[in-house]
Amino acid sequence: MITGLRSGIVQGELVAATSDRGSIFSQRFDRSVFIAYFLGAIVPLLALAFVVQQFVLPEMPDSTAVIGLIAMVCSIAVLSFLAYLVLRRSTGHTLLRIDRDNRRLASLLENSQTMTCAEHAGDIAARSVACAIDLSNARAAYLLVRGKDAELSPELFDSAGSEADAQFQSARTHLLAQADWVIENGQTAILGAVNNALENRPAMIFLPLNGEEGPLGVLVVVRGEPDTPFEPGQIDALTTLASLTSVAMRNADLKDLQRNFFSHMTEILVSALDAHxxxxxxxxxxxxxxxxxxxxxxxxxxxxxxxxxxxxxxxxxxxxxxxxxxxxxxxxxxxxxxxxxxxxxxxxxxxxxxxxxxxxxxxxxxxxxxxxxxxxxxxxxxxxxxxxxxxxxxxxxxxxxxxxxxxxxxxxxxxxxxxxxxxxxxxxxxxxxxxxxxxx
Ligand SMILES: [Fe+2]
The missing domain is CATH 1.10.3210.10 (Hypothetical protein af1432)
Structure with missing residues (x-):
């Protein structure tokens, strides 16, 4: 059973995505820096000043005041250093996340431009599956299109990835059935990383390619590392890729219609001219x-x-x-x-x-x-x-x-x-x- 992306429900072995939408960039950076600074520097300083003023200074003879001052400076130094370490760790993780998001965004933009200019659906499909691999470190990506006969299973249009062929052969029936469900329902589906019912297959995401009259097909991405689910950023990027692919394929279809029209109109005109x-x-x-x-x-x-x-x-x-x-x-x-x-x-x-x-x-x-x-x-x-x-x-x-x-x-x-x-x-x-x- 597959659950849709928007439902946000976890059912059985399948995990539906609860896509945390918003900016593709992380927004946690400012908050992390502020918390680390406040806890590591401001709070200890205030506490130290309060303790020294209330309890230490009134009791302290002059000779010990210097020692107290040195101890206070050392405490501040240690606390500041700890704050620095926390800040460094926090910002390091955040910057890594921003860097990953940046690379995904750059890949999406580059592929979007190429797909927009493509004249043929085949070029778009090849670019789309290659980009899916790039965005999610996937082991395989497939683009399946709806067959001419709606009753038939979707057909494999293009694939990419080091294990694409082997994976498709071993899981063909399963993949086609899931893709058929996604086309039928027009919803994204995500299968969990570990799934005994599915023989421990890796995480897979099925994204509908929406046309004006319902889904045109499905973009399927199979996760690279075993037992590792998709990250939210990867799901967002792949969802955006599926949307870009859908638009590019609709445009290519329109261009094909236009070419077809002009080619045949020219034939008719040239034939009429020849006869004339x-x-x-x-x-x-x-x-x-x-x-x-x-x-x-x-x-x-x-x-x-x-x-x-x-x-x-x-x-x-x-x-x-x-x-x-x-x-x-x-x-x-x-x-x-x-x-x-x-x-x-x-x-x-x-x-x-x-x-x-x-x-x-x-x-x-x-x-x-x-x-x-x-x-x-x-x-x-x-x-x-x-x-x-x-x-x-x-x-x-x-x-x-x-x-x-x-x-x-x-x-x-x-x-x-x-x-x-x-x-x-x-x-x-x-x-x-x-x-x-x-x-x-
Ligand atoms: Fe002439």
Missing amino acids: LGYHAGHGNRVAQLANRIGRSLDWDTQQLQTLHFASRLHDVGMLKFDRNVQKSPAACEKHTAIGARMLARIRLWENLAPIVQSHHEWYDGTGYPEGLSGDEIPIEARVVSICDAFDSMTSDTSYQIALPFDAAANEIRDGAGTQFDPEIAAEFLKLFEAGEISE
Whole structure:
């Protein structure tokens, strides 16, 4: 039987946590110092002064006054030294506790930042179990997630610790049953350190990972030293870790939904564009492949490569506004960039694509359209798309032109460097072409 954290009840062999919440730092420091100082210095001094004044001095001849004074000084010295020892011991313990709390807090903060930025649930789970080991000196930590079918037991998602595999194999049924209970009830459960009914298994804590619609899973931590329960500070830190893990996993799920939505929305748009530009099917995807090679060759980061990818695939999206029989008209050519940019600028997560789509027909020497931008005024992604767009257009068969061989198209890029195309990006393109990375 398991008892919940909040119940604070001790039942049978299982010990429920009575979590002493408050600051993660110890608040006993000031009180300890004050008590030690008061008992060790103030109280004895007052008592000594009282005794000397009332009983010793009135009876004492002059010759013994010096001895009495020396005895009093020695007594004060001894008492002060004892007070120092008590204070040193007390503050030593307190500082150790503060140091442990500090290290836990630092570990939580560092892992929290990493988990918040993680894109995938797998990365979060790996970080969470590693942090659980770090926080509690545990021998094993597991992250179990609720199965797709609510009737089934939770599934092991990730684990960490020197004895994680062996421990899981030996206690699999037990662990899954307890985790199932925690998911069902949404409460933390702690098993005591010594438990004959559980064959002297070490202390374990089961923390629910709460989602919007009930627990997503359970973080299980198995204590490191046999027969040693979790400390209150460890329970607090692990509870905080479980909360951070829950939030990070929900965020990762949202990011996954977002990626899924954009990936499929882009597919739908690109398919519609391909069908609409019948003479040029697959153009967006081919431009994206070429642009990706150039972006990687230029050591762009993931974010910039992603922007380049979507901008490449959607650079002619403005053509959707034009009827098929006017797509090659001067009006359509002139306006499709600005129209496409306006379409994308309305979508907040795609608004950064708008300037690229707007400028993909600008020329490096300023003679392009729609704004006649030149050089660095043109977004660098647009300068990449411009080369890839031109190369794919030249090497594709359409109803109005026969495809050029790749060599001839590469020569056109070479000839246009510095006028139509950015010379540095054109050089990068030609370097890839000559290395055989862009071939038929
Ligand atoms: Fe275009």
